[in-house]
Amino acid sequence: MASLNSALEISGLRKSYGGRSVISGIGFSVPVGACFGILGPNGAGKTTTLRCCLGLTPPDEGKILLGGHSIPDDACAARARVGVVPQFDNLDPDFTVNENLLVYSRYFGLKKPEMRRRIPGLLDFAGLTDKENARVEALSGGMKRRLTLARALVNDPDILFLDEPTTGLDPQARHLIWDRLKQLVAQGKTLILTTHFMEEAERLCERLIVLDHGQIVAEGNPHELIASQIEPNVIEIFGENAVAWAKARRALCQRLEIAGETAYFYCNDTTLVCEALDKERALHSLHRAANLEDVFIKLTGRELRD
Amino acid sequence: MSAHPSGKPGLPSAGLFSFGWIPVWRRNFLVWRKLAFPSLLGNLADPLIYMLGLGYGLGRMLPRISGVDYMQFLIAGMIVASAMNAATFESLYSAFSRMRTQKTWDAILVTPLSLDDVLAGELFWAASKSFLSGFSILLVISALGLSSLPLALWVLPIIFLTGFAFAAIGLVVCALAPSYDFFMYYFTLFITPMLMISGIFFPVENLPHSIYLVASWLPLSHAVRLVRPLLLGECPQDIVLHVAVLLGVTIVAFRVAVFLTRRRLLN
Ligand SMILES: Nc1ncnc2c1ncn2[C@@H]1O[C@H](COP(=O)(O)OP(=O)(O)OP(=O)(O)O)[C@@H](O)[C@H]1O
Ligand SMILES: [Mg+2]
Numbered sequence: 414m415a416s417l418n419s420a421l422e423i424s425g426l427r428k429s430y431g432g433r434s435v436i437s438g439i440g441f442s443v444p445v446g447a448c449f450g451i452l453g454p455n456g457a458g459k460t461t462t463l464r465c466c467l468g469l470t471p472p473d474e475g476k477i478l479l480g481g482h483s484i485p486d487d488a489c490a491a492r493a494r495v496g497v498v499p500q501f502d503n504l505d506p507d508f509t510v511n512e513n514l515l516v517y518s519r520y521f522g523l524k525k526p527e528m529r530r531r532i533p534g535l536l537d538f539a540g541l542t543d544k545e546n547a548r549v550e551a552l553s554g555g556m557k558r559r560l561t562l563a564r565a566l567v568n569d570p571d572i573l574f575l576d577e578p579t580t581g582l583d584p585q586a587r588h589l590i591w592d593r594l595k596q597l598v599a600q601g602k603t604l605i606l607t608t609h610f611m612e613e614a615e616r617l618c619e620r621l622i623v624l625d626h627g628q629i630v631a632e633g634n635p636h637e638l639i640a641s642q643i644e645p646n647v648i649e650i651f652g653e654n655a656v657a658w659a660k661a662r663r664a665l666c667q668r669l670e671i672a673g674e675t676a677y678f679y680c681n682d683t684t685l686v687c688e689a690l691d692k693e694r695a696l697h698s699l700h701r702a703a704n705l706e707d708v709f710i711k712l713t714g715r716e717l718r719d
Numbered sequence: 720m721s722a723h724p725s726g727k728p729g730l731p732s733a734g735l736f737s738f739g740w741i742p743v744w745r746r747n748f749l750v751w752r753k754l755a756f757p758s759l760l761g762n763l764a765d766p767l768i769y770m771l772g773l774g775y776g777l778g779r780m781l782p783r784i785s786g787v788d789y790m791q792f793l794i795a796g797m798i799v800a801s802a803m804n805a806a807t808f809e810s811l812y813s814a815f816s817r818m819r820t821q822k823t824w825d826a827i828l829v830t831p832l833s834l835d836d837v838l839a840g841e842l843f844w845a846a847s848k849s850f851l852s853g854f855s856i857l858l859v860i861s862a863l864g865l866s867s868l869p870l871a872l873w874v875l876p877i878i879f880l881t882g883f884a885f886a887a888i889g890l891v892v893c894a895l896a897p898s899y900d901f902f903m904y905y906f907t908l909f910i911t912p913m914l915m916i917s918g919i920f921f922p923v924e925n926l927p928h929s930i931y932l933v934a935s936w937l938p939l940s941h942a943v944r945l946v947r948p949l950l951l952g953e954c955p956q957d958i959v960l961h962v963a964v965l966l967g968v969t970i971v972a973f974r975v976a977v978f979l980t981r982r983r984l985l986n
Contacts, residue, residue, distance in 0.1 A: 430986075467829055470985055489831045497829040503822035507750040516749060519742035520830035568830075 419478070420445045420572050420603035421466060426475035428461055428627075435461050436472075437627040443620075445571075448594070448604040450614040450621030450635075454713050457624040459607040460500055463574050466605075467492060480572055493521060496565030500576040500607075502557050504549045510536070510560055511545045514567055521568040528567070538593060539563035555586030562593065573597065575606040579613060591616060611705035625713045635705050642708045644668060644679040648686050651675045652696040662689055672715050679703065739832045743840020744847070746823075747813075751848075762852035766801040767859060770794060773920070784922060787951060794865055795947035796919035798856050798874065799881060802849040803939060806882040807910060809845035810889025811902045817841075818893065824984065834985060838977055842886050842969075849882025850875065867952030874949050881942040884965045887972035888938075894979035918943045938968045 424440040436458045443449040451459050464470045466479055468488020477484035482491035505513050514535060518528045536542045539559040544552065552560065558578065565573060578594070579587040587610075594617055598604055608614055614621050615635045623631040631638055639645075644667045650659055651674055659676030663669045666680035678686050683700065690698055751758060770793055778789035785792065817823040824837050857874060860866050892905045916923060916930055917939035923931055934940050941961040948955040955961065 469828060489833055492829060493831040495829075499825065499829070501822070503826040505746070505750075505823060505826070506821060507753070512749065516742075516746050517826070517830070519745060520827055520832050522742075522831070 418445055419443065420447070420480060421449075421605060422476075422478040423462075423466070424476045426462070426465060426477065427473045428458075428465060428470070429473060435627050436465070438475075439622075439624070439627070439629050440475075441622055441629065441632065443603060443605055445603055446598070446601050447619050448598050448606070448617050450618035451605065451607040451624060452609075452611070452614055452621055452709060453607070453624035454609075457713075458627040459624060460576055462624070463497075463576055463605070463607065467495070467497065467574065493568065494571045496568065496570035496573045498558075498561050498565045498573070498575040498578050500580075502561050504557060504560060504564070506549050509546050509548055510541055510552070513549060513560060514564055517564050518567040523568065531567075531569075535563040535566055538566070538596075540589065555582050555589070558582060558586065558590065559593075562590065566597075570602065572603045572605065575604065577607055577609065579608070579610060587613075611709055615705045623709060623712055630712045631708070638708050639703055639705060643703045643711055644681050645703050646680045646683045647701050647703050647707060648678040648680065648683060648690075649675055649699040649701070650678070650690070650696055651698075655696055658693065658696065662686070665689060670710075670715070677707075679707070737836065739836030740839035740843055743827065743832065743837055744844045747840070747844040748847075759851065759855060762801065762805060762848075763855045763859065766797045766852075766856055770797045770860075791865065791951065792922075792947070793920065794860055795950050796943060798853050798878065798950075799939065799942045799946050800914060800919050801856060802853045802878045802881045802942070803885045803910070805848040805852040806845040806885040807889050809848045810841060810886045811893055811896075811905065812899065814841050814845070814890060814893045815896060815899065815902075818980075818984070828984070834981055835977055838890060838973070838980060841890060842883065842973060845886030845889065846879055846882035849885070850879045853878030853882075866950050870952050870954075871950050874946050877942060877945045877949070880962065880965045880969070881938070883969040884938045884942075884972070887969045887976060890976035891972050891979060894976055894983055913937050913939050916940075918947075938965055941965055 419442045421443040423442070426436055426439050427434070428436040439462070441449075451462060453459050461470070465472045465475075466477055466484060468485035468491065471485055479488075479491040480494050482488070484491060505516065508516060511532060514532050515525070515528055533542070536545060539562055541556060541559060541563065544556065549557065549560070562575075562578070565575075575594070579590050582590065591613065594604060594606075598617075604617070606613075606617070618635060620634055621632070621638075622629045631642060633641070655676050656671055656674060659669055659671070659678065665685040666678050666683070668679040670677040670679070680686060687700075690696060770790070774788075774790035774793045778793070781789045783789075824834070827837050828834060854875060857866065857871065861868060861871070892902065896902060913934075914920075916926065916934040917937050918934070919939070923934050923940070926934070941964045945955045945958065945961045
C-alpha cells in the first residue's frame with residue numbers, strides 16, 4: 414500500500430551492470446514536502462538511483478514507491494506528477510525558450526490554452542521573461558539550467574528530481590537556483606536532489622544520505638551529521654614542512670589527516686594545536702568550523718574516484 | 720499494465736496502440752515546419768532531376784518498356800525510391816541525432832510517455848516525410864500530365880505504407896548503430912543493391928532467376944509493383960500480397976526496433 418506521507422519509499426534496491434554491483438541494497442524514504450539530498454562521489458550510483466526511481470531501468474531487486482505508485486510497473490502514471498532536471502541539459506536546440514516549454518507540456522497531455530496562461534509564470538520564475546523568443550543556443554549555461562528547471566515544472570509536479578542542478582554554474586547562478594528551490598519547498602513540493610556541493614546540501618536539505626560504492630554510508634540531517642560524525646573544529650596547516658611538523662604533533666588533538674601538502678587537525682578543543690602553532694612563524698594556518706564536506710571526506714576518503 | 724513481450728519485464732509500454740506518439744510526431748513536425756521550404760525542395764529536386772534527366776535523356780535511346788515510354792516506367796520507380804529515401808534518412812540520421820546527440824528522447828522518457836511512444840512517434844513521422852515527398856512528386860508529374868489521375872491517388876496510401884516499412888527497418892538500424900558511420904553499411908549493403916534489383920530503373924523480369932527471386936522478397940519490389948500500374952491507370956495484381964508484405968515488414972521491424980532500443984536505453 415502507498416503510504417500517504419512518503420513521496421518516495423525505497424527498500425532493498427540492488428542494481429548491477431555486467432556483474433558489477435552499482436547499487437548494493439539501499440533503502441530510504443522521503444517525506445512529502447521535504448528536500449532530500451543524495452550525496453556521493455563520482456560513480457557512487459546517484460544517477461542510477463534516480464533512474465530506478467523514474468522507471469527508466471528495472472532494478473535487479475527491491476521495492477520502489479513513487480508518489481504512491483509502484484515502480485517500474487506504474488512508472489508512466491507516477492511520472493505524470495513528477496518533474497525532472499537531468500544531470501546534463503537536454504533542451505531542444507531547434508526551439509525557442511517558449512517552444513521548449515510548450516512542446517514539453519504536450520508530453521504531459523497539457524493543452525495549449527492552459528500553457529499559454531501558465532508559461533509567463535514559469536518564465537518569470539526562471540528569470541527568463543525577456544528571453545521568451547530566444548533560441549536555446551543563444552542562452553548562457555545558467556539560463557539553460559533555469560530553463561530546464563522551468564521545463565521540469567510544466568506539469569506542476571508534486572515531486573521534483575534534480576540531478577546536480579548547479580554543477581558548472583557560477584555563484585550568482587547557483588544562488589538563484591537555490592533561492593528558487595527554496596521557493597518550491599515552501600510551496601509544498603518534495604525535492605530529491607543529488608549534488609557534489611556540500612554547501613548546497615547544508616543549505617537546502619533537511620535530510621540526506623551519503624552514497625559510496627552503491628551503499629549508504631551515512632544518513633540524517635546535515636547539522637546532526639556534522640555534530641555526530643566529526644569533531645567540531647578544523648585547523649588546516651600548510652607551508653614548508655607543514656606535513657612533517659603536523660605528523661610529529663599528532664597527539665595534540667583527536668584526529669589528523671594529510672592531503673598532499675596540507676595537514677588537517679580535527680579537534681574538540683583547539684588550544685594545544687594553537688599554542689604549538691604560535692611558535693611557528695613559517696607555517697600558515699586556517700581555523701574553521703567543521704562542515705559537511707569534512708564529514709563527506711571522512712566517510713568516503715580522499716582518493717579520486719575516476 | 721500489459722505484458723511486455725519484447726522488452727525487459729517490468730518496464731511499462733504503450734506504443735503503436737496508444738496516442739502517445741502524437742506529441743512526439745508534433746515535436747518533429749514543428750522542427751520541420753521551420754525549415755519546410757528547403758526540406759521540401761530537397762525532397763523534390765533530387766528525384767525530379769533523376770526523372771527528367773534519365774527519363775528524357777536515356778529514354779530517347781530506349782525502346783518502349785512493357786508497352787510504355789521509359790519516362791512513364793521510371794516515374795513509379797522514382798516515387799517509391801524517394802519515399803524509401805525520405806523514411807530512411809529520417810529514421811537513421813535524424814532519429815539517431817535525437818537519440819544520441821541531442822538526447823531529445825531522454826528528455827521525453829522522464830514524462831508519462833514511454834520509449835514505445837517515442838519510437839512510434841518517430842515511425843509515424845518518418846512515414847509522414849515519405850508521404851510528403853511522394854505527394855509533392857505526384858503533384859509535379861500530374862501538372863506535367865504524366866499520371867492518370869483518379870487512380871493515381873491510390874499511390875498516396877501506398878507511399879505512406881512504404882514509408883512505414885522503411886522507417887521501421889531504419890529504426891532497427893538506428894538502435895544498433897554505434898555512430899553515424901554505421902549507416903554507410905546499411906546503404907551500401909542493403910539500400911543501394913535493393914534499388915538496383917527491385918525494378919526501380921529497369922524491369923527485373925530479365926534478371927537471372929536467382930536475383931529475381933531475392934528481389935521478390937524485398938519490400939521495395941512490392942511497393943513498385945503497386946505504384947507502377949496505378950500511375951498507368953491500371954489496377955495492380957496481387958494487391959493483398961504486396962500490401963501484406965509491406966505491413967508485415969512494418970510490424971515485425973518495429974517490434975524488433977522497440978526490443979533493441981529498450982535494451983540500449985533502458986538498461
Ligand atoms: N548503463 C550503464 N551501463 C554500465 N555501467 C553503468 C551504466 N550506468 C551507470 N553505470 C556505472 O554505474 C556506476 C554509477 O554510475 P552513476 O551514473 O549512477 O554515478 P553517479 O553517482 O551519478 O556519478 P556522477 O557524480 O559522476 O554523476 C558508474 O561506475 C557507472 O560507470
Ligand atoms: Mg550522476
